[in-house]
Amino acid sequence: MADRDETEALGAAQINRRGLLKCMTWAGAGVVWGLSGGVPRTLGLLGSAAAAEAAPGDLTFVQISDSHIGFHLPPNPDPTATLREAIAKINAMPVQPAFLVHTGDISHLSKPEQWDTALEVVKGANKQVFYIPGEHDVADAENGKAYLERFGKNTQGRGWYSFDLGGVHFIALINVFDFQPGFKSAGLAKLGDEQLEWLEKDVTGRSTSTPIVVLAHLPLWTIYEQWGWGTADAGRALGYLKRFGSVTVLNGHIHQIIQKVEGNVTFHTADSTAFPQPAPGTAPAPGPMKGVPAGELRKYLGVRTVDYIRSKGAPALTDTTLVG
Amino acid sequence: MIKVRDPARLRRRAGLACGGLGIAAVLAAAVPTLVSNGTIAVASAARTATVEIANFKFAPPDLTVPAGTTVVWKNADDSPHRVADIGGAYASPALDTEGSFSHIFAAPGVYAYFCSLHPYMKGKIVVEPAGAGS
Numbered sequence: 001m002a003d004r005d006e007t008e009a010l011g012a013a014q015i016n017r018r019g020l021l022k023c024m025t026w027a028g029a030g031v032v033w034g035l036s037g038g039v040p041r042t043l044g045l046l047g048s049a050a051a052a053e054a055a056p057g058d059l060t061f062v063q064i065s066d067s068h069i070g071f072h073l074p075p076n077p078d079p080t081a082t083l084r085e086a087i088a089k090i091n092a093m094p095v096q097p098a099f100l101v102h103t104g105d106i107s108h109l110s111k112p113e114q115w116d117t118a119l120e121v122v123k124g125a126n127k128q129v130f131y132i133p134g135e136h137d138v139a140d141a142e143n144g145k146a147y148l149e150r151f152g153k154n155t156q157g158r159g160w161y162s163f164d165l166g167g168v169h170f171i172a173l174i175n176v177f178d179f180q181p182g183f184k185s186a187g188l189a190k191l192g193d194e195q196l197e198w199l200e201k202d203v204t205g206r207s208t209s210t211p212i213v214v215l216a217h218l219p220l221w222t223i224y225e226q227w228g229w230g231t232a233d234a235g236r237a238l239g240y241l242k243r244f245g246s247v248t249v250l251n252g253h254i255h256q257i258i259q260k261v262e263g264n265v266t267f268h269t270a271d272s273t274a275f276p277q278p279a280p281g282t283a284p285a286p287g288p289m290k291g292v293p294a295g296e297l298r299k300y301l302g303v304r305t306v307d308y309i310r311s312k313g314a315p316a317l318t319d320t321t322l323v324g
Numbered sequence: 325m326i327k328v329r330d331p332a333r334l335r336r337r338a339g340l341a342c343g344g345l346g347i348a349a350v351l352a353a354a355v356p357t358l359v360s361n362g363t364i365a366v367a368s369a370a371r372t373a374t375v376e377i378a379n380f381k382f383a384p385p386d387l388t389v390p391a392g393t394t395v396v397w398k399n400a401d402d403s404p405h406r407v408a409d410i411g412g413a414y415a416s417p418a419l420d421t422e423g424s425f426s427h428i429f430a431a432p433g434v435y436a437y438f439c440s441l442h443p444y445m446k447g448k449i450v451v452e453p454a455g456a457g458s
Contacts, residue, residue: 073402073421074402108404108420109404109418109420110418135441136404136418136441139404139406139417139418139441140417140418141415141417179440179441179442179443180443181408181410181436181437181438181443181446182438182443182444182445182446183410183436183438183446186444187438187442187443187444187445187446188443188444225444226444227380227444228442228443228444284379285379285380285381285401286380286403287380287401287402287403288402288403290402
């Protein structure tokens with residue numbers, strides 16, 4: 001797939017690959033992010049006419065992330081309401097997704113009643129939902145026991161799993177356990193040997209033409225080490241996946257959209273449905289952007305549609321904010 | 325019935341007394357604290373020192389206390405944090421905004437800890453023999 005067209009569908013618009021690479025080089029300075037001139041995002045509401053014209057692909061699904069039910073501070077004292085709005089957005093989509101994925105931080109503090117609320121709201125989409133935990137979902141005193149008891153059925157190890165739908169192989173990776181203290185290392189997330197060995201076996205023997213979607217909570221590339229926005233052993237995971245023609249990595253955690261292309265692998269962080277976080281390095285620390293006025297909040301929140309059209313290989317991604 | 329004096333008032337008073345000394349507030353006060361085994365202890369005349377968690381940092385990152393001091397971590401961030409000994413000797417639950425956790429450091433030594441939700445957040449407690457320099 002190295003000889004793909006220079007121009008390919010990525011996000012909602014056509015972009016020039018060489019131009020994108022140029023932007024990435026420009027990002028430089030040890031921080032590979034901020035492709036504001038690179039991978040485009042759809043801002044505001046999808047024009048309903050444009051959406052109606054869009055032909056359905058062979059598989060369409062929706063990613064939601066970081067609903068943080070239980071958070072109660074500025075800029076969003078009611079993340080249940082914004083999650084409900086996100087579900088309403090999904091229900092209004094002209095092409096209904098086959099299922100949803102939630103890339104973690106379902107709850108704010110791993111409390112059963114927070115998951116109850118989240119699941120009750122998400123049920124409003126009347127779709128199957130594939131969940132992975134964020135670190136906020138494994139923050140109980142027993143380090144994730146409650147999450148795994150509730151969400152971990154039919155998963156491997158500490159919650160990882162894979163499945164096939166619509167010709168696409170989905171791999172749900174867990175990188176929110178066993179954070180290593182940042183004394184001898186940078187203090188990044190990790191996947192761990194057991195999960196990596198499972199991943200290697202999981203993809204062994206699969207055809208390189210199988211499109212792959214990887215779900216993970218923390219980014220699988222280091223976006224900003226100072227804030228722990230990366231996964232220390234992600235490189236090994238990507239090593240097992242690089243032979244595939246189309247690998248799409250979807251994650252949450254950073255509550256904003258940052259995208260990157262590396263060979264056949266595209267990385268996409270997602271908006272939260274609860275609150276935004278600052279762009280890397282633009283604030284003294286990560287955390288909720290409490291200064292966002294109530295009237296602006298929904299510009300920072302959103303859901304993502306992923307459309308596969310089998311002949312194209314790579315999916316088209318559309319990010320839609322909760323405005324309107 | 326045990327009469328507990330208003331801890332906030334005591335902290336204010338002690339804070340004023342220590343003001344300007346440029347040291348972490350190591351206070352002698354009757355502060356009822358939830359210690360890490362889950363019981364409520366009224367540590368009358370015990371030493372208490374506070375580490376504030378703000379902007380994803382422990383302040384002060386390094387704290388020196390005499391043995392027997394109760395160290396209290398208070399979360400002033402809008403994000404939850406967890407305080408965990410790197411050797412697993414203690415670990416807090418997730419501390420929401422305004423949440424706190426305390427641990428008594430009985431034996432001299434150097435105890436490194438981190439936030440197990442944000443592992444790049446780190447600090448250490450240096451515990452000196454009781455009586456040394458106090």
